[in-house]
Amino acid sequence: MADSPREGKVARPPDFTQLIDLASEFVGGKILFATDDFFAPAENLLKRDNPSFKEHEYTEFGKWMDGWQTRRKRIPGHDWCVVQLGIQGVIRGFDVDTSYFTGDHAPRVSIQAANFEEDKQPEIPQREVRTGAAATPEEFEAISELKSDDWSCLVPMTELTPGNPASSHNYFPVTSQQRWSHIRLNIFPDGGIARLRVYGTGQKDWTTGDPKEPLDLVTVAYGGACVGFSNAHFGHPNNLIGVGTAKSMADGWETARRLDRPPILENDENGILLVPGCEWAVFRLAHPGVITQIEIDTKYFKGNSPESCKVDGCILTTQEEEDMVRQKWDLPGHKWKPLLPVTKLKPDEMHVLDSLTPELQDVITHAKFTITPDGGVSRLRLKGFPSSICLLRPREKPMMRFSVKAGFRANL
Structure with missing residues (x-):
């Protein structure tokens, strides 16, 4: 050719x-x-x-x-x-x-x-x-x-x-x-x-569908989008929220190897790798909602998957998002609330994990996916219920009440 x-x-x-x-x-x-x-x-x-x-x-x-x-x-x-x-x-x-x-x-x-x-x-x-x-x-x-x-x-x-x-x-x-x-x-x-x-x-018509079935609130098919990331050397984070399963490594998010890795790697007492840095990507959900289950797929990433990851969430207005984009997502730590604690990842495997959100009783608009120290992931699914549906669902045990930041409800 x-x-x-x-x-x-x-x-x-x-x-x-x-x-x-x-x-x-x-x-x-x-x-x-x-x-x-x-x-x-x-x-x-x-x-x-x-x-x-x-x-x-x-x-x-x-x-x-x-x-x-x-x-x-x-x-x-x-x-x-x-x-x-x-x-x-x-x-x-x-x-x-x-x-x-x-x-x-x-x-x-x-x-x-x-x-x-x-x-x-x-x-x-x-x-x-x-x-x-x-x-x-x-x-x-x-x-x-x-x-x-x-x-x-x-x-x-x-x-x-x-x-x-x-x-x-x-x-x-x-x-x-x-x-x-x-x-x-x-x-x-x-x-x-x-x-x-x-x-x-x-864009999804949120009035249709079964309100009892969780939906992937971050998928691009419904309007989710990556609005910030630290590194995208081999693949853009938007690939993480793409349609269907990944076709190859090229269809995922993969970062460059961090240059601040220690010469010799060690674990802490919990088996988590002791490294100074991490990589991250921030996503705007297609609809504000409560995340109940998180799927992280490292398919195809066999020698280059991350050692561990975590997921955090927060609620932001449109103006706050714009401000954060300008500040390169230097968001104060108290804004982020954990959806998934630091969790070990395996190569070439689908991980299905429960979210902490129901315990925290929070609706979120944005999610931050952090991998340590670097590497590649093929798909991220944040499954849950749109806020308008959550607020109408019958009370369950434990009772889940969902709070929305003052002034934000008009934007929902």
């Missing part, structure tokens, strides 16, 4: 690109329909990896390209495809990436969106990945049930830049606060796009 020459200065990406890609195949995004997949299938748009270029590779239909590329249109109309988001939520921005499409990129694009509840969504036959083909009349008839022509327009028709290294990313911020489940990507009239990134935050 050979990359094409890279020239020019790449602009700094906007802040919204730090959010999760709601459309990625990695979180369950999928193509429901495409008018044409002649040179390369629309499924390539949703790949997690960055696009690549194989200089001398061809298929029976033409040049191999890592993206969605339609034939040169010779009939009326334009090409388009429909994406079902893997995570339904609020969209903050798009990246329409034309990498390596230089003489054959789509000249213009527009993006529409719609929101369908899962039980009200028309059944669309599953697509097969293919090249050298256009949509059949039956596929057009099936997708017409979604009435995508009438969806809300988030990005009006806009010119795209060709896929040169310095200009291949076409960023489009979105101000809508609505929840979306589907995207329609229109290209005018035809051509190629390497990737479509739909950046945003997950």
Whole structure:
């Protein structure tokens, strides 16, 4: 594989690109329909990896390209495809990436969106990945049930830049606060796009579901997010709260080895490693709530899992969070209350642990996950009950009363 020459200065990406890609195949995004997949299938748009270029590779239909590329249109109309988001939520921005499409990129694009509840969504036959083909009349008839022509327009028709290294990313911020489940990507009239990134935050309808069943209050699928961390050398902490189980070490949070490790390591009387430092990540919960169970998965981390960990929680307003971000989370110790005491971790293993929260009778909005001294973890699940549900649950023994910081209730 050979990359094409890279020239020019790449602009700094906007802040919204730090959010999760709601459309990625990695979180369950999928193509429901495409008018044409002649040179390369629309499924390539949703790949997690960055696009690549194989200089001398061809298929029976033409040049191999890592993206969605339609034939040169010779009939009326334009090409388009429909994406079902893997995570339904609020969209903050798009990246329409034309990498390596230089003489054959789509000249213009527009993006529409719609929101369908899962039980009200028309059944669309599953697509097969293919090249050298256009949509059949039956596929057009099936997708017409979604009435995508009438969806809300988030990005009006806009010119795209060709896929040169310095200009291949076409960023489009979105101000809508609505929840979306589907995207329609229109290209005018035809051509190629390497990737479509739909950046945003997950959003759950908290009025649905069984109030007796605990939920993962920190998952990105519901709107949880990492809002601070000490180190992310090999993997971002947002991976910890990702959808499903980890696929590999690359799908977890892994820090660099701390340079302040003692030359010779020793344990204390409780068997805990005596080391001076630690690494941490802070998460905003998708909804304030009470954590009853904590799952920590070190899957794939066999020679590089942490020695131990702990979890703490606190309640913060939006303004307090912003202040803490500016202060790099130098939060006074009394703000944090323990959810999980220092606990030994094993390599490549799922740890299911009870939280201390019910005993402390506290609702929390933020959680801090601390590992000692360093290493990698694949998943963190903080299971419990949203505060609005907790407050309505029948009293149990021991009686659990939940307190909310003064002035915060209006933000719930």
